[in-house]
Amino acid sequence: MGTKRMNGKRQDFSLTVDMVIFTVVDDTLNVLLVKRKYEPFAGIWALPGGFVEEDETPREAAERELLEEAGLSASYLEQLYTFGEPRRDPRGRVVSVAHFALVPASQLKIRAGDDAADARLFPVHNLPKLAFDHKDIIAYAVTRVGNKIQYTNVVWSLLPPAFTLSDIQAIYESIWGKKVDKRNFRKKLLSLGLLKPLSRERTGLRQRPAKLYAFKTKQFVELRRFF
Amino acid sequence: MGTKRMNGKRQDFSLTVDMVIFTVVDDTLNVLLVKRKYEPFAGIWALPGGFVEEDETPREAAERELLEEAGLSASYLEQLYTFGEPRRDPRGRVVSVAHFALVPASQLKIRAGDDAADARLFPVHNLPKLAFDHKDIIAYAVTRVGNKIQYTNVVWSLLPPAFTLSDIQAIYESIWGKKVDKRNFRKKLLSLGLLKPLSRERTGLRQRPAKLYAFKTKQFVELRRFF
DNA sequence: ACAAAAGTGTTTTCATTACACCCATGG
DNA sequence: CCATGGGTGTAATGAAAACACTTTTGT
The missing domain is CATH 3.90.79.10 (Nucleoside Triphosphate Pyrophosphohydrolase)
Incomplete structure (x- = not known):
């Protein structure tokens, strides 16, 4: 008060x-x-x-x-x-x-x-x-981020303007600490309708070029259930 | 820091x-x-x-x-x-x-x-x-509680030691501002296994007596999806 | 030609939703 | 006997999960 x-x-x-x-x-x-x-x-x-x-x-x-x-x-x-x-x-x-x-x-x-x-x-x-209680603070922040990515699109703040679907998947896998199914992940991600495909691809790697995407909007989106 | x-x-x-x-x-x-x-x-x-x-x-x-x-x-x-x-x-x-x-x-x-x-x-x-910025604070708190009851059992802090299933349902309906289906609500609630039925009933009302329940534990429980 | 990651559909499983009638009591 | 909330099951729907092979490139 x-x-x-x-x-x-x-x-x-x-x-x-x-x-x-x-x-x-x-x-x-x-x-x-x-x-x-x-x-x-x-x-x-x-x-x-x-x-x-x-x-x-x-x-x-x-x-x-x-x-x-x-x-x-x-x-x-x-x-x-x-x-x-x-x-x-x-x-x-x-x-x-x-x-x-x-x-x-x-x-x-x-x-x-x-x-x-x-x-x-x-x-x-x-x-x-770490100095002070900063270990506690980081631990709390990691927990919060881990929860938040389950029902929002905030993780996308970690990505550059153009990215591949595998980039997003890698971030989710890293934060959740487990692998997710590629087909299901893409299906869900694209069905949200928040991405727009770019005409460019990421080339130069010794593998099939990956399509690049960008966000239709960088707006924060909150869903009941995200993944 | x-x-x-x-x-x-x-x-x-x-x-x-x-x-x-x-x-x-x-x-x-x-x-x-x-x-x-x-x-x-x-x-x-x-x-x-x-x-x-x-x-x-x-x-x-x-x-x-x-x-x-x-x-x-x-x-x-x-x-x-x-x-x-x-x-x-x-x-x-x-x-x-x-x-x-x-x-x-x-x-x-x-x-x-x-x-x-x-x-x-x-x-x-x-x-x-309201004084100060207390209107904002309350609005924020209401939002937080509304979100929290979706994935935790915190609402139960609002209940007395013995209660009926309808008591819990009424609280959810009140906070969410909408009616929910009685059968589905009970099915879900009981399936969580967090309640124990008491042998008592709530009598004295001009209606069928309602079974009383208590929490097996008053522990805070966080679920991905609660209701 | 081969290694490495990209890309792509269908089926099964499970949870949520919709829905209607009888029951026990107090007055 | 009647008004009031208590109590109960099943079928339909929709979302998530499981699952394997072909494609394209650089070396």
């Missing part, structure tokens, strides 16, 4: 956003991490993020961080959860509004900010030791 | 929880509101809530508020969303971690706290004018 109890104990908090930025590399879900330059946790990998500023909503802060750390603005972005364990940050009471973003690897421009010694992608199932 | 950028602009925030406490009265989804005693929005209805205190997680604050305002602890409680519009509270930068709770009407003990002039239930589709 807005401060209902006039006599409640008011307490000052710092508010941050932490960004779980997902992309797919080699059919594997990856997350962007930065190596911290300063204490606490100097030299340890962490999620990119930063303070919410005076005139920002948490979402605006997330968009700003996404631009600063990953060099892009358009993609899928969603508030994930607010982490507020009293002692999650050794410096004081810092509450973090975690967000996750899905971005195509092709558009990712990784930049280590001033306060980062390094920045790179890690497969979500092969993460280094 | 925990404050990654040492050089970012730190800003002090007040942190509150707002509670969307749902219950079902007369087959209708209701929400608990309190009438504010003090400015801002004195005399206006608002969600119960209050400040997150020094050693509390947001969830603990939510549990405390639930106990203070509704007189109960056990029920379904979930973090909903964090609302952080810079000007959502006229007194300053107040960020609210909204939660929603589902409680059985039979256990609700409504108490107007010191800072409330009144407290009562309102049907979610017939709300009074």
Whole structure:
């Protein structure tokens, strides 16, 4: 609420956003991490993020961080959860509004900010030791994404403008961790009517060229049952 | 994150929880509101809530508020969303971690706290004018609950320890706003194997007595497709 | 010619939906 | 005896799942 109890104990908090930025590399879900330059946790990998500023909503802060750390603005972005364990940050009471973003690897421009010694992608199932409660945050984000792709088309935020049906299938298989039947997958996907075939094909590989597709609309679509 | 950028602009925030406490009265989804005693929005209805205190997680604050305002602890409680519009509270930068709770009407003990002039239930589709952004918060909570009951058994948090199959059906119909087929509903519900029939019946009404059931476990169950 | 992935239909299985009548009670 | 909700089964429909071979290219 807005401060209902006039006599409640008011307490000052710092508010941050932490960004779980997902992309797919080699059919594997990856997350962007930065190596911290300063204490606490100097030299340890962490999620990119930063303070919410005076005139920002948490979402605006997330968009700003996404631009600063990953060099892009358009993609899928969603508030994930607010982490507020009293002692999650050794410096004081810092509450973090975690967000996750899905971005195509092709558009990712990784930049280590001033306060980062390094920045790179890690497969979500092969993460280094992480600062703060960031392991928990990533685990929660992976769960959320895994659920979300079951009833929405958000995974498509991970794809470039032109892609093959096998590209989409590979992403689903990677996130679900199991193979799916190619014929059934294509049948269902095309029956949704959300894709338009391009006249181009992907050639140059020593195999039959694959038809390229694009989204009719990049609109987010929510269905009762997607796959 | 925990404050990654040492050089970012730190800003002090007040942190509150707002509670969307749902219950079902007369087959209708209701929400608990309190009438504010003090400015801002004195005399206006608002969600119960209050400040997150020094050693509390947001969830603990939510549990405390639930106990203070509704007189109960056990029920379904979930973090909903964090609302952080810079000007959502006229007194300053107040960020609210909204939660929603589902409680059985039979256990609700409504108490107007010191800072409330009144407290009562309102049907979610017939709300009074509301303080702050609480209209948005409730709308979001209603959407979330409507989605959640499609693939989980959380609605059962709204029921007393013993209930009839028609009781459950009425809640689904109320939240979904449409009638469902009695035979199909029962078939599906019983096939899930989550209920145990009690030996008692509900008598005293001028109609055939209805069998009473209880949950085998009050555990939260998540299914791909529930109804 | 061969390796590697692309592409393509039919059948079976299972879950959901539609649908109507008798039952037990209190008044 | 009657009004009220309680209680029950079967057939039709539609979606998902299972399943194997031919095509096209680069080397």
